[in-house]
Amino acid sequence: MKIKNQSSIPSKYWLAIIAVICVILLGIDQVTDGGGPLRFIGNYTVVPMQKGISYVGRWLSDLSDNFETLQDMKKQNETLQSKVDELTIDNTRLRQDEYELERLRDLYKLDQNYSDYEKIGAHVIANNGTNWFSDFTIDKGSADGIKVNCNVLAGSGLVGLVTEVGPHYARVRSIIDNSSNVSAMILSTSDTCIVRGDLKLMDDGRLRFEKLANNDNDIKVGEQVVTSYVSDRFVQGLFIGYISEINVDSNNLTRSGYITPAVDFSKIQEVLVLTKTKEDMTNGADDESASDTAKGE
Structure with a gap:
C-alpha cells in the first residue's frame, strides 16, 4: 500500500507567498530608488547604529582632548605661577635694596655733615x-x-x-x-x-x-x-x-x-x-692745651 507525500502547505500557497515576496521586494526597490532591499533595511538599522557609534567615538575623543588640554593648561598655569612668584620675590628684593640704598645715602650725608668726628x-x-x-x-x-x-x-x-x-x-x-x-x-x-x-x-x-x-x-x-x-x-x-x-x-x-x-x-x-x-674730646683738648703751654715755656 503506497503512502502519499503530504506537505503541510500546498504548492499553490508557496507560489502565492513567493509572488507576494517578489512584489514586496519590487516595491521596496521602487521606494529606495533602486538601492535594494538590503540597503533599505540597513538604512533603518545599521546606519543609525553607525551614527551612534561615531557620535560616541567623537564625544570620547573630544573628552580625551579636553582632558589633555586641561592638563596642559594646569601645567602652564603652574609654570606661570612659579614665574610670578619668582618675579614677586625679585621685585621685593629690589625694593628692599632700593630702600636700603636710600637709607645708606642718608647715612653717608650724615657722615659728611659730621666729618670732623670719628x-x-x-x-x-x-x-x-x-x-x-x-x-x-x-x-x-x-x-x-x-x-x-x-x-x-x-x-x-x-x-x-x-x-x-x-x-x-x-x-x-x-x-x-x-x-x-x-x-x-x-x-x-x-x-x-x-x-x-x-x-x-x-x-x-x-x-x-x-x-x-x-x-x-x-x-x-x-x-x-x-x-x-x-x-x-x-x-x-x-x-x-x-x-x-x-x-x-x-x-x-x-x-x-x-x-x-x-x-x-x-x-x-x-x-x-x-x-x-664729650669727655674724651674735652680731655683731649686739655691735653693739647697743656702740651702747647709746655712747648711755649
Missing part, C-alpha cells in the same frame, strides 16, 4: 618692644671702640646716648625717652634750653623744650635746635630738630614750646656712633 656704623638688632625706638640695641660694642656716653646719630641728626656696652653690642637710650634730658641751644642765637623726652608727645611727632630765656632775641618757628656747648655728655652742634611752637611762660622770664625732631624714631635701622665721648 664714627662707626651699626645696625639696630633689637627694640624695647614699643612703637618708638626709645631704647634699642645695636650690633657693635667695646670691641669696635664704642663706650658708654658715645653719641648716636641717624637720619638727619641726634638719636641718643650709649648707656650699656658689651664686646659686640651696645644699648642706646634715645632723646625721646621719658628719662632723657638734653642741653640744647638755638642755632641762630646760641640761647640755651633743655629738651626733654616724652613718649606721649611722640604720638604727635614732637619733643618739648623749656627754660629758654625770654630775652630780646627773636626766635621763630622753624629755627634749628642743636646740642649746646655746655652739655656734659653731648657733643656740641648735633642737630636735634626744628622749633614748631614757642610760647612765653607764665613767669615771663622763660619760654618753652615744641620741636619737630630731625630723626624718625618710629623706624631706625642703621646708626652712626661717635667713638669719642
Whole structure:
C-alpha cells in the first residue's frame, strides 16, 4: 500500500507567498530608488547604529582632548605661577635694596655733615618692644671702640646716648625717652634750653623744650635746635630738630614750646656712633692745651 507525500502547505500557497515576496521586494526597490532591499533595511538599522557609534567615538575623543588640554593648561598655569612668584620675590628684593640704598645715602650725608668726628656704623638688632625706638640695641660694642656716653646719630641728626656696652653690642637710650634730658641751644642765637623726652608727645611727632630765656632775641618757628656747648655728655652742634611752637611762660622770664625732631624714631635701622665721648674730646683738648703751654715755656 503506497503512502502519499503530504506537505503541510500546498504548492499553490508557496507560489502565492513567493509572488507576494517578489512584489514586496519590487516595491521596496521602487521606494529606495533602486538601492535594494538590503540597503533599505540597513538604512533603518545599521546606519543609525553607525551614527551612534561615531557620535560616541567623537564625544570620547573630544573628552580625551579636553582632558589633555586641561592638563596642559594646569601645567602652564603652574609654570606661570612659579614665574610670578619668582618675579614677586625679585621685585621685593629690589625694593628692599632700593630702600636700603636710600637709607645708606642718608647715612653717608650724615657722615659728611659730621666729618670732623670719628664714627662707626651699626645696625639696630633689637627694640624695647614699643612703637618708638626709645631704647634699642645695636650690633657693635667695646670691641669696635664704642663706650658708654658715645653719641648716636641717624637720619638727619641726634638719636641718643650709649648707656650699656658689651664686646659686640651696645644699648642706646634715645632723646625721646621719658628719662632723657638734653642741653640744647638755638642755632641762630646760641640761647640755651633743655629738651626733654616724652613718649606721649611722640604720638604727635614732637619733643618739648623749656627754660629758654625770654630775652630780646627773636626766635621763630622753624629755627634749628642743636646740642649746646655746655652739655656734659653731648657733643656740641648735633642737630636735634626744628622749633614748631614757642610760647612765653607764665613767669615771663622763660619760654618753652615744641620741636619737630630731625630723626624718625618710629623706624631706625642703621646708626652712626661717635667713638669719642664729650669727655674724651674735652680731655683731649686739655691735653693739647697743656702740651702747647709746655712747648711755649
